[in-house]
Amino acid sequence: MLVMAASVTIGLRSVLGLAITFLAFLPTALYRAALEEQALAARYGPAWAAYRQRTHSMVPFVY
Numbered sequence: 001m002l003v004m005a006a007s008v009t010i011g012l013r014s015v016l017g018l019a020i021t022f023l024a025f026l027p028t029a030l031y032r033a034a035l036e037e038q039a040l041a042a043r044y045g046p047a048w049a050a051y052r053q054r055t056h057s058m059v060p061f062v063y
Contacts, residue, residue: 002029033057 002025009017037057040048 001025029058 002021005021005025006018009021037052041052044051
């Protein structure tokens with residue numbers, strides 16, 4: 001959803017819209033990811049911890 005919203009604002013050539021998109025969606029995406037990580041850790045335990053160590057959360061090779 002973040003990529004879609006960002007692409008629309010880029011397509012409309014709105015720098016302000018792009019900034020607002022990231023300021024609105026990024027905290028929400030990070031919060032939701034944290035909730036999902038907690039649920040997955042509770043369900044899969046050590047297997048999830050091992051998987052988490054070898055993969056990235058959001059952006060490959062960055063975060």
